[in-house]
Amino acid sequence: MASTTEISDAARTNYEPVIGLEVHVQLLTASKIFCSCSTAFGAPPNTHVCPVCLGLPGALPVLNRKAVEFAVLAAMALNCRINETSIFARKNYFYPDLPKGYQISQYDKPLAEFGWIEVPSVGGLKKIGITRVHLEEDAGKSLHDGFPGSKDATAIDLNRTGTPLIEIVSEPDISTPDEAYEYLTRLKEIILYTGVSDCNMEEGSLRCDANVSVRPRGQREFGTKAEIKNVNSFRFIRDALQYEIGRQVEVLQAGGKITQETRLYNANEGKTYSMRSKEEAHDYRYFPEPDLLPLVVNQKWQAELRRSLPELPEARRKRMIADYAITDYDAQVLTATRGLADEFESAAKAAKNPKRVANLVQSELMGRLKAKGLEIEQSPISMKGVAMSADLVESSAISGKILKDLYDLSFERRQDFPAVYEKEKPQQITDTSAIEKMIEDVIAANPKQVEQYRAGKKTVAGFFVGQVMKASKGQANPQLVNELLTKKLELGS
Numbered sequence: 001m002a003s004t005t006e007i008s009d010a011a012r013t014n015y016e017p018v019i020g021l022e023v024h025v026q027l028l029t030a031s032k033i034f035c036s037c038s039t040a041f042g043a044p045p046n047t048h049v050c051p052v053c054l055g056l057p058g059a060l061p062v063l064n065r066k067a068v069e070f071a072v073l074a075a076m077a078l079n080c081r082i083n084e085t086s087i088f089a090r091k092n093y094f095y096p097d098l099p100k101g102y103q104i105s106q107y108d109k110p111l112a113e114f115g116w117i118e119v120p121s122v123g124g125l126k127k128i129g130i131t132r133v134h135l136e137e138d139a140g141k142s143l144h145d146g147f148p149g150s151k152d153a154t155a156i157d158l159n160r161t162g163t164p165l166i167e168i169v170s171e172p173d174i175s176t177p178d179e180a181y182e183y184l185t186r187l188k189e190i191i192l193y194t195g196v197s198d199c200n201m202e203e204g205s206l207r208c209d210a211n212v213s214v215r216p217r218g219q220r221e222f223g224t225k226a227e228i229k230n231v232n233s234f235r236f237i238r239d240a241l242q243y244e245i246g247r248q249v250e251v252l253q254a255g256g257k258i259t260q261e262t263r264l265y266n267a268n269e270g271k272t273y274s275m276r277s278k279e280e281a282h283d284y285r286y287f288p289e290p291d292l293l294p295l296v297v298n299q300k301w302q303a304e305l306r307r308s309l310p311e312l313p314e315a316r317r318k319r320m321i322a323d324y325a326i327t328d329y330d331a332q333v334l335t336a337t338r339g340l341a342d343e344f345e346s347a348a349k350a351a352k353n354p355k356r357v358a359n360l361v362q363s364e365l366m367g368r369l370k371a372k373g374l375e376i377e378q379s380p381i382s383m384k385g386v387a388m389s390a391d392l393v394e395s396s397a398i399s400g401k402i403l404k405d406l407y408d409l410s411f412e413r414r415q416d417f418p419a420v421y422e423k424e425k426p427q428q429i430t431d432t433s434a435i436e437k438m439i440e441d442v443i444a445a446n447p448k449q450v451e452q453y454r455a456g457k458k459t460v461a462g463f464f465v466g467q468v469m470k471a472s473k474g475q476a477n478p479q480l481v482n483e484l485l486t487k488k489l490e491l492g493s
């Protein structure tokens with residue numbers, strides 16, 4: 001059988017991929033969802049456990065209010081409708097890291113539904129629907145290696161058992177691996193802004209499963225889907241989808257059938273492998289959790305939570321573009337994290353001229369970062385440094401030319417602007433007689449322009465300022481140059 005990488009573009013274009021994503025996000029509560037055990041990451045195995053999260057007989061769950069609030073905030077940020085009443089349900093299955101033999105989740109009455117987010121796509125912004133956001137508990141972890149007996153046995157760590165999760169299920173609105181990537185990027189950004197999760201993929205705080213099928217273009221019914229599980233980066237999900245779409249097209253082209261199954265992605269080989277046949281919802285024998293009351297989030301509580309929702313990335317970008325006259329691209333970069341946007345805005349506001357801070361970010365900082373292949377988080381010059389440099393230019397303590405030189409030094413030495421400035425303390429020429437001398441030279445060297453000026457063409461003054469600044473290697477105090485130059489030109493030397 002030919003490798004799927006050989007599937008022709010023509011064959012691919014006869015089929016339309018249909019992708020839906022399920023994202024699990026751990027909520028940043030201090031304690032677990034149904035008991036008071038700590039959720040801290042990295043503790044020695046099986047030290048954050050109690051009868052409730054161990055599923056010992058007779059132990060009863062008590063719902064963590066903070067987990068509900070975090071889930072509601074996330075759902076609101078994803079434009080969902082919050083259901084006033086939602087029901088916890090038992091999802092029954094056996095797995096070694098699930099001591100109760102069931103997971104408490106939500107089923108037919110989830111916390112929130114009917115949301116959406118917008119993602120950039122080929123034809124502009126595309127709305128991707130969010131079917132539901134529901135609350136559930138995490139399972140423990142099976143550790144297959146790293147222990148003395150790992151060759152013959154699997155170890156179990158139940159610290160994670162009972163950590164609060166939200167599951168965010170998208171509509172099958174995603175049509176390409178790139179859109180899936182964008183969806184995940186936006187989703188993560190929004191969740192991070194709400195502050196309800198750190199979305200750390202390495203620590204498993206954000207995990208994604210992808211459902212993907214293909215159908216002949218124009219066909220209404222969906223094809224049989226495969227689920228790709230446990231992929232640990234957005235880039236790998238894009239790659240896994242790319243591979244899987246090709247594989248399915250190839251099977252169908254050859255007259256074969258797609259099996260409904262769960263597949264794992266091997267990032268080293270760039271291929272997906274069949275893991276097990278996919279279970280259906282009815283396999284789990286869901287039923288309402290008898291130990292928990294229906295969850296009621298009434299209108300008053302919803303209103304309170306809505307008020308505590310921070311400004312979200314898209315709205316913030318729009319506002320920042322208006323407030324600071326920055327480009328769309330810069331707004332994207334500056335709002336990449338809430339921390340960075342906060343830092344920029346507080347620096348801009350503290351500076352004498354906020355727009356100058358924005359301008360410097362655009363004209364001096366971004367270009368240098370790009371040239372060095374650095375992300376803004378890796379910038380040697382902090383936003384505070386940019387603000388300080390802006391103020392120095394604003395007060396004419398340094399010229400634009402000196403600022404550029406100092407920025408170059410900052411990047412060379414990987415030192416923040418204030419440190420470089422302190423060390424270099426560029427001496428500005430403020431000595432009136434020295435500047436006067438330069439002005440006289442420039443005037444003497446450009447009689448034609450002097451004539452134009454005196455004939456009334458006052459804009460020529462700019463030319464003289466430029467010449468004097470150049471003669472001083474950018475070090476003359478520009479304000480002083482302006483004053484003295486005007487005097488000289490008006491006086492008729």
Ligand SMILES: [Zn+2]
Pocket residue numbers: 032035036037048049050051052053054162
């Ligand atoms: Zn516990």
